[in-house]
Structures are given as C-alpha cells and as structure tokens.
Amino acid sequence: MSAQDLSPAAKKTKLDGSANEEKLKKMIEKVKVVLLDIEGTITPITFVHDILFPYIRKHLSDYLDKHWKEAECQQDVEALRQLAAEDTKAGTPGAITIPAASDDSKERKNIIQAVIESVNWLMDADRKVTALKQLQGHMWKDGYVEGALMGQVYEDVVPILEQWKRARKDIYIYSSGSVGAQKLLFGYSTYGDLLYLFSGHFDTKIGMKVEADSYHKIAEEIKCQPEDILFLTDVVREAKPAEEAGLNVALVIRPGNAPLTDEDKQHYSTLTSFDVLQPDNEFMR
Template sequence: MATVTVPANTSVFLLDIEGTTTPITFVKDILFPYIREHLEEYLSDHWEEDECKQDVHLLKKQSEEDLRQHRACPVACASQSGQTDEEKAIREVVEGVLWQMAADRKTTALKQLQGHMWRAAYATGRIQGEVYPDVVPAIRAWRQRGMKIYIYSSGSVEAQKLLFGYSIEGDLLDLFDGHFDTNVGAKVESQSYVRIAERIGVQPQDIMFLTDVTREAKAAEEAGLSVAVVMRPGNMELTDEERSHYTTVTSFGQIA
C-alpha cells in the first residue's frame, strides 16, 4: 500500500463523508430507505409536536415555491371516503417528501425533516452510523500529531453529528474540531472552501481535503487546498486523466 506524504504546511484535514469516511451504501441502502419506510408513521406520531409542525410548515413553503417556479410537483391526494383532515394532510406531506427524494432534491425543508427522523432512529438504536475500519485509527494518529479534523458534507451538520455520535465504533464526535454543510456553499464551488478556511482561521494551503468526488476535488484545488481522492468500493470510477492528475488513496492509513 503506497504511502501519501502530506504537504509539510498542512495543519487541517477536511473530510467528506459519503464514499470517504462512510460507505455510499450506508446512505443509499439504510438512511434514505428508512425515511421512505417510516415517514407516514413518524408524521402520525409527531404531528401535534412543535418541531414537526415547523418541519411541515417549511415543506409547504417549499411546495409553494416549487409551484411558483413551475417545477413539477405531486398532485395533492384526493380525499378518500372516511379520511380525516389530518390523514389527508399527512398523505400530502408524504407525497411531497417522496417526490423531493425521488428527484434527489437537497432543500433545507427536506434535509431538516430527514435529520429529525434520523435523530429519533439513532437515539433508539434502529440505525447506527457506519465508518470504514481505517478511519478512526488514522484520525487518532493525525490528532496525536497536532492536526485538526473537520467534516464537510452535503448532509446537514445535525445529520453528520448523528452519524458519528451513534456510530458502530461508539461516539466519535470528540475526534472532530467542527462540521460544515452546504450552508457554507456548494461543494463544487471553490469559494466554499475559501469560506471554510476563513472560518477555521487558516490559509487554504494549510488544509488537505479528502473526497471521492473529483468535481469537489477540483473546486478545493482551485481554492488552494491540497487534495486526495479516496477510491472505495462502490465509488465512481476515475478516468485515466483523473488518476494521473490527483493523488489517490484507498485507505486513510496511506496518509502519513
């Protein structure tokens, strides 16, 4: 296993989650199916709670915005015989959420509801966050050398903390110095990485970014970060040009 030497000025590791610290299958085969399978049950159980009411309010505002923007959106379900107003309202929310998920939308309203559902699932042990076995030992070694470790993922900060706080390896939150999500900007925009460097209080060239997505790697590189592309089972295959351009690793253990 070839070792990758980190640039001497590096003081921060910035880590992607899906396909980097955590198998893509965890998100696709566990997290998202959990939402689809338990959405109606969750809404019915929490419908009268303030947090759920806020989630539903945001989803309805998003739906109204989609209509204004002439985006396709689900037709409100027709009232069925014997169906209460609450049941009808829940059904409409379910249809809207499932439509957003099928369209791979990443709206704040959708991410907020998903985060609240996952929080309940993690807390009751129905879900445990997955991390590759090489991740925790590597991070501990980096921290011992004085490195700071941050997460940057398209999943909300709350969802990130749930994954690492209720992981198969136990509570790992103490390993991280902070978390960033798309509130700081899209991961394929170089300015997002400049903002992250500013918030951490370092120069972009002091950060090494690990991701499995070359579009993100390109944006980070343009911002001045050093980059390594992580090649895990199930990740997108790299082209020959990408392999020759980027430093690649198959395990965090390769990063010395």
C-alpha cells in the same frame, strides 16, 4: 449492517513503497490540518440512498402517529401542506393536496395518508425542498437517538484519525450535508460517538464544494495557510478547486464510487484506505 461489512477487505492495506505512497506520506507529515469529505471518502457512498432515504419511507407512518400532537411535527406538516398547495396551484403533475388541519380523528387519518403520499411523491421526484428536508431531518434525528439508525464509517478511518489527533493535527469535516446531519452521523455511529475527533464542521453555508473560494474561506476560518491543509475527497470536481486554492489534495477510492480516469489517477495521489496516511514512521519499518 455490522461494522465488519463496511470494509471490502478487513485487513490492513499492504504498503508497496510506490511513488504515490511516498507522496501521501510526505503530505501527511507536513500538514497541520486534515479536511475530510464524508460520502465516498469516510462513509460508504450508498449510505444516504440505501439507508437514510429508505428509512423515511419505511417509518413515516409510525413517526407521524407517534409525534402528531407535537408542535414540531405539526409545523413540518404545515410546511408540506403549503408546498402541496403551491404545487397544485402551479399545476405540477402528480401534486397531492394535504387537507386542512383538523382535530377530528377520522380527518386526521386522511391528513396523515395525504402527507405520506406527498412525501413519497416528493422523494420520487428527488425534490430539494426545505419542507421535505425539515421533516427528514427530524425523522433521522429520532432514528439516531433511538438507535434505529447508525452512522457508517469505514473501519480504517477511526484508528488513523486518532493517530492524527495524537500527532496534533486538527481534523475538520466539509460536506454538502448540513452540519446538523454531520453531527448526527458521527455522534451516533457504529463506533459510538466520534465527535471528539473533529475540531469543526463545514457545510455549504461556507460555499459550494466545487468552488475554490470555499477552500480559501475554510483556511481563513481555521486560521491556517491553504498549504497546511490536506483535503481528502472522492471526486475530482471537488479536488480541483481545492488544489486551485493551494490545498494538498488526495483522492479516495472506495467501493461504489464513480471511477477515476487514468489522467486523474496520474495527476492526483490516490488511496483506497487511510492506512497509507499514518503520521509516523512506524508503518514503514
């Protein structure tokens, strides 16, 4: 997918001077820090399901062939083998047994086949298990480094983030995806390496995104007051706790995101493009 395809309208958003826009403008002027969600905010909500997950299914066989003799790959396989054994023991329907490790080339084929079936089965069931995540993480890293995968970011995002930086605002990421996965997405994006834009990254190690305490902790970690931060997200269940913690909050509306209720739209400032968050007056003239 080319960068152009990511923008529903490859043109600058027209400002209408509405109360909503005025409020957003005031917010960006006063804050020192912008905290960003990823999916549905700066990256299409479909990226994980339409790009990252299918990548695993498509490339698993080749990946296992290529990396089979490496310790990391064998550790990933062993973790899947143990999980499969636990599932089988627990009588989980559909569990696929992975044969014991072997140097025999014929047996290797059987093992690889079982790993493929097992991974597909785990993904079909949307299992959130370390053994699966570990292998996926290693495969995605390989894909990014080789150029088969590229992180997607909406085209209005990078120019505004650069303006924020020039205006001495610090930019942080807060996502449920691991810091490692965040760094791959931005390090290997369709716009090149974007990691220079960010002062830091947070994931669920600091706490869940639906809990106000997580936002208090982030403010503490960044060493600023909650009201110095603007948090941008696409979902109310994250906006609400951030607001409770005293952060400024705005909801980002992007194609494919879950629709907001009229009540939400009334309560929160909303934006469909980062263009409305230019930090200077230039845009209003």
